Amino acid sequence: MSWQRSMSWQRGIYAITDSSLLPDDERLIAACEAALQGGLALLQYRDKSTDDARRWRQSQALAALCRRFDVPLIINDDLALTRRLRVAGFDGVGLHLGEQDTSLDEARRLLGSEPIIGASCYASLAIAERAAAAGASYLAFGRFFASQTKPEASPAPLELLAEAARFGLPRVAIGGLDVDNVARVRHAGGDLLATVYAVFGGDDPTGRVAGLRQHAGYA
Numbered sequence: 001m002s003w004q005r006s007m008s009w010q011r012g013i014y015a016i017t018d019s020s021l022l023p024d025d026e027r028l029i030a031a032c033e034a035a036l037q038g039g040l041a042l043l044q045y046r047d048k049s050t051d052d053a054r055r056w057r058q059s060q061a062l063a064a065l066c067r068r069f070d071v072p073l074i075i076n077d078d079l080a081l082t083r084r085l086r087v088a089g090f091d092g093v094g095l096h097l098g099e100q101d102t103s104l105d106e107a108r109r110l111l112g113s114e115p116i117i118g119a120s121c122y123a124s125l126a127i128a129e130r131a132a133a134a135g136a137s138y139l140a141f142g143r144f145f146a147s148q149t150k151p152e153a154s155p156a157p158l159e160l161l162a163e164a165a166r167f168g169l170p171r172v173a174i175g176g177l178d179v180d181n182v183a184r185v186r187h188a189g190g191d192l193l194a195t196v197y198a199v200f201g202g203d204d205p206t207g208r209v210a211g212l213r214q215h216a217g218y219a
């Protein structure tokens with residue numbers, strides 16, 4: 001399966017894990033399985049710890065889970081971990097990079113043309129243009145609303161999403177998304193609606209994902 005060419009991940013709900021909401025393996029895996037049952041387009045493993053053994057163990061478990069659901073797993077920040085998972089045979093694994101992370105050029109060079117590599121563009125069409133030229137698979141903008149997961153993230157206006165249509169890549173919207181605003185974000189041009197808290201911030205990730213899909217008009 002060529003994920004880069006597949007359309008199935010390019011629209012829908014993009015759930016992102018958070019180690020303070022899902023502090024141990026058991027809770028992480030159970031919540032992600034429940035979220036996948038609700039119908040995710042993409043799942044991102046975002047773990048800011050420096051515990052390599054834990055990151056390797058958890059990301060392998062999530063990669064196996066995502067493979068069962070035929071959903072790509074995106075690794076946040078960590079090119080080496082992405083390569084290690086792909087070498088281990090998890091060919092649905094991709095990478096998300098921000099401005100402080102490895103460069104997109106370098107990641108594309110080392111991973112090749114096949115894997116999904118997403119880029120944070122914040123509120124900047126100039127960053128988006130550079131990322132598109134360097135081979136990004138999707139462009140992520142935001143935060144659009146107040147985010148309790150990353151309160152320090154800089155704000156972006158929703159109009160940016162329509163302007164970013166010119167790059168011809170899936171547009172991800174992130175930051176404070178919930179059932180009350182996803183319809184507006186999708187209408188503004190968001191293809192993938194990325195969220196931590198609206199999926200993992202309470203019980204029943206399956207119902208929370210289904211609710212987001214329904215409110216956004218994906219269900």
Ligand SMILES: Cc1ncc(COP(=O)(O)OP(=O)(O)O)c(N)n1
Nearest residue numbers: 076096097098099120140172174194
């Ligand atoms: C889908 C998506 N969009 C944006 C981000 C933020 O990436 P970055 O700016 O590198 O910040 P951290 O997530 O690393 O704190 C993301 N992770 N995913």
Ligand SMILES: Cc1ncsc1CCOP(=O)(O)O
Nearest residue numbers: 147149150175176195196197
């Ligand atoms: C990683 C990241 N980058 C910008 S906002 C954000 C966190 C999104 O989390 P939430 O959906 O809980 O606001």
Ligand SMILES: [Mg+2]
Nearest residue numbers: 077097098101
């Ligand atoms: Mg990052």
